[in-house]
Amino acid sequence: MYSFRNDYSEGAHQNILNALQESNLEQCEGYGEDIYTQKAVEILKQKIGRQDIFIHFIPGGTQTNLITISSFLRPHEAAIGANSAHINVHETGAIEATGHKVLTIETSDGKIRPEQIKAVLESHPDEHMVKPKLVYISDSTEIGTIYNKQELKNISDFCKENNLLLFLDGARLGSALCSEGNDLTLLDLSKLTDAFYIGGTKNGALIGEALVINNQSLEEDFRYFMKQKGALLAKGKILGIQFLELFKDDLFFDLAKHANNMSSILRNEIAALGFEFLTASPSNQIFPIFPNSTIKELEKKYLFNVWGKETENTSSIRLVTSWATKKEAVNEFIADLKRL
Amino acid sequence: MYSFRNDYSEGAHQNILNALQESNLEQCEGYGEDIYTQKAVEILKQKIGRQDIFIHFIPGGTQTNLITISSFLRPHEAAIGANSAHINVHETGAIEATGHKVLTIETSDGKIRPEQIKAVLESHPDEHMVKPKLVYISDSTEIGTIYNKQELKNISDFCKENNLLLFLDGARLGSALCSEGNDLTLLDLSKLTDAFYIGGTKNGALIGEALVINNQSLEEDFRYFMKQKGALLAKGKILGIQFLELFKDDLFFDLAKHANNMSSILRNEIAALGFEFLTASPSNQIFPIFPNSTIKELEKKYLFNVWGKETENTSSIRLVTSWATKKEAVNEFIADLKRL
Amino acid sequence: MYSFRNDYSEGAHQNILNALQESNLEQCEGYGEDIYTQKAVEILKQKIGRQDIFIHFIPGGTQTNLITISSFLRPHEAAIGANSAHINVHETGAIEATGHKVLTIETSDGKIRPEQIKAVLESHPDEHMVKPKLVYISDSTEIGTIYNKQELKNISDFCKENNLLLFLDGARLGSALCSEGNDLTLLDLSKLTDAFYIGGTKNGALIGEALVINNQSLEEDFRYFMKQKGALLAKGKILGIQFLELFKDDLFFDLAKHANNMSSILRNEIAALGFEFLTASPSNQIFPIFPNSTIKELEKKYLFNVWGKETENTSSIRLVTSWATKKEAVNEFIADLKRL
């Protein structure tokens, strides 16, 4: 069985394992105060193109979201996200567990728009309701779509005008930034958001997300929150080492491009066979719609998630490619599909 | 500079790195449902000697403590620990952040006794106060002392009689179990506590603690709590792989013995030179008392923490050894001390 | 200006003030352990018709909801309610502030149905999501509709079959139980729900809600939660005294009937004038739809909330009657409306 189920089935890129090996017996400071973490921060600042930002490495995405959001908000303030937002659906109420409501916006493409945020503000006028304060978006979104620069700027402008914070979940940011149609850069993200994170786990690292705080007022005491939620690893250097490897030679982008290339082949070939897609997603997640009988056959050789029932006889499935996806597997999948 | 500051300065034992390398490109289930994690659970059950227990791998110690305690307690219930307890002092209020008070017991050797727990219960008689419900102990303690079987049994019996849960923090359990004077086994711990954890981070793993839940009623929905607090790693297999390596050939104990051997040399040689110790600690942390001038000289070549002022001219320091401590460094430290 | 804005504009029924006066200088136990509270509990048990239940008096509705729900749920469990539910919209995220997500069901009449709850359960299958555990309903609902016995039984049966708790918010239960079409009794509520509360504040008391816990396993340590959230009043007797007055001679129901009579007059006369309503609500809240010009005129003499825009030229308004609503005011409102 070959898995297209997600982008975290394998371990880490070989460069990362090599770097862990090479530094292994070196004595380092604990809790992210080591030299590797410092270097990783410096390189990321260079790649982003700003020095006046703050970078923290956090083991996983749910931790990053809950630490960031709970440290940015006062107790009565709420986050706003798409109904499909990871924090709303797939984190076991992690944000609510820190005391904050997640207000949701209905969206079919995973993206939210300023007028929808405006409607949320208008329906929360006074102290009998939570105070919407932070907008949470993902790039790429849960269903593989991406924001372009104008869309992100529109949200960013609206947030600034309305005293809202903007936080971007970049669990799959690598794939988003390397997608066809993307015109955003790391520097754009840094200027347009208050904070965003660069996902390592789903793009070649064993663990690790790099949180970038662009708004100095939100940085105060941030390491306290990381410690309180258990995100300051004693051997914090293993996060620094990984991000150093991912960014010192643009490995991060190379890996994302590979993932996207693999999904492009799948997308193009599937489309050429006449199948439709749930949504147009240029990144490493695609959602073709197949007859149920075809899906049943594919499941004999491949692992993937059935996303939803579309018609009586068809369903959408999710295919995810990654830095580690083998071209042979992609070709074989297409060949099998043609045969079916 | 050679560091005796802690037991997490280096990376992981080579076997672990090798195992990560070998399994690297294998596709595995995410979130701890992979085959390595399953095998690690099986081997740990064998080593403990029970099948009716539940084992979860969690990235770090603070996370393990906060997830465990907050999942075991109802909102009005409190934990009881030593005043020096890690959850009381060194976790940035992680337990309180989940809503629970930590009630403390004054102790000079880091250990608590049933009569002290009894006093806490007696001073919390009604609903105007929190309800003490869980006793938190560490083995080895924050100052390197260990519990023997009778002491642990006394606490365990008292807890059972008084409807209290007993949770043992084993961040340094390897060293404790391999210490001179220890008569506890993993099976004893499993029978005498409701839950305990076996620390990997401080005994040769990159990250990872193995939580053992011995009381079936506390297991219900435990993975929900792990996910909500961000402890279900997407690539959960890296935890399983590490514990598999640590326990399949007793590497865990070999590493702990090495750490203890190194601290024994330090302890014996320092004692032979006529110095005293803050407390008698048989494990991998020792607290000798030196003249301040001596400390000043040692600090030129070695990293360690000054623990406290003892007299006008002397202070206690903390020396920590680990699986990775080099015998040459220990010998050099002693030689330098003799010279001073 | 006469207010139809809500049912808490005035103070308390005169009997309650008299009882407070009469008992004023009597020395009583504090924190709800006084003789009046005991008597009120006894009378309520008689009125409900069960002795095996537990009753607590809590100052307000938001407190009652947050204490009850947070004491019933474990940290990963969520409440389910209508999108218009008071806990979802009008309590400033009080439930989330205790750590729990509120999952919502879209409904136009304020009521929820078993198949909707089923859909929530089906979309929350595993530990990556919260675990739905408690169903929250209100009777009467936020828009004045009421549940009949069969509807409540259907929900109750579904909850029992699916291991869900059922909690009914009775802030306006008096009006609901005295509404035309109601066939529920206090005994029915006690048998069909795990807990419900009988609202005093909106039916003639100064403050106070009577929480009835029907499920013994949920009662354990309940007073601890009340104290922790600040709901154990030092002079708890003032809650007992009020509920004693409200229930010793069925004053509670007499007051609710008056409120309903006043809304019936409004409803019938408004309907006779040919106006439509947002929804058919038999209780003390009605939502007629008027031309905006009419609303503008009415606002010169009356206080009420404009509920929503219905067409270009019409809006719905909310009229609320209470135990204290004067018949003359109702008649005058109708006369004014006829004139307009």
Add this chain to the structure above:
Amino acid sequence: MYSFRNDYSEGAHQNILNALQESNLEQCEGYGEDIYTQKAVEILKQKIGRQDIFIHFIPGGTQTNLITISSFLRPHEAAIGANSAHINVHETGAIEATGHKVLTIETSDGKIRPEQIKAVLESHPDEHMVKPKLVYISDSTEIGTIYNKQELKNISDFCKENNLLLFLDGARLGSALCSEGNDLTLLDLSKLTDAFYIGGTKNGALIGEALVINNQSLEEDFRYFMKQKGALLAKGKILGIQFLELFKDDLFFDLAKHANNMSSILRNEIAALGFEFLTASPSNQIFPIFPNSTIKELEKKYLFNVWGKETENTSSIRLVTSWATKKEAVNEFIADLKRL
């Protein structure tokens, strides 16, 4: 049985009941936006002598403490209080339930001193520990002692120099301000603290505490926190009416003086009989030490709390007087004591 157990056994001063009666059927705005609450705020500002402060009426003391402290602190910040502090001992972990640790200072007279606060700061240097941020004191304290102006100024100065907030719990502030030896005024409290509250419940009101926020930056969105914790009463006017009565003619101080006069008689007569006291408390709580046999006899006619065992044959008891304490009861108690 006559009770000296506490100062909340009776109801409210007659003026308050009269005012509730007179205003009873007047329609008022809900949630503290009524005219009585506005007037009470104005009068309190006059009595305090400042206009640039913010006043909120909250039903009870535990609610006031938990709302205030949790709204002032960020998630990693802790409160500092005496080991005997109400928030530390007698509020069922209410502060921890909002996520914050309470750091304690050992004190035998219930008061804390700057050098003790300094020691707490020094032992909390980094992000592995909570960040001490707010100092909580009570006047009078849990054991009836009071702060004088210099003592409070010393704490206030220290807090300002160290970027700490100062919050004073005034559950028994009336008695404190009217005690012999007091040289503090409401204006002093306003200038020396960031917030304090004036207790109504224990000085003649049915319920209600008046929170005074002196630091404008702490006022932002305060009503949101009140609502979220259930402290915005629908009939908020009953709090305003009570404080209006208490302060429009200095009734508040007259009632406190009566309570103090009653405790003075007890104190002086008991001292004249040669008994000692646990501590010198000038306010309405005194702690005489009696032979156990005497206590046993007194318990046949009087209700009071036995505070602690002092010697083999003697114990301290707590006698509390109030605005409602009858002089005859005091005299009778003394007569009985003399007889014994």
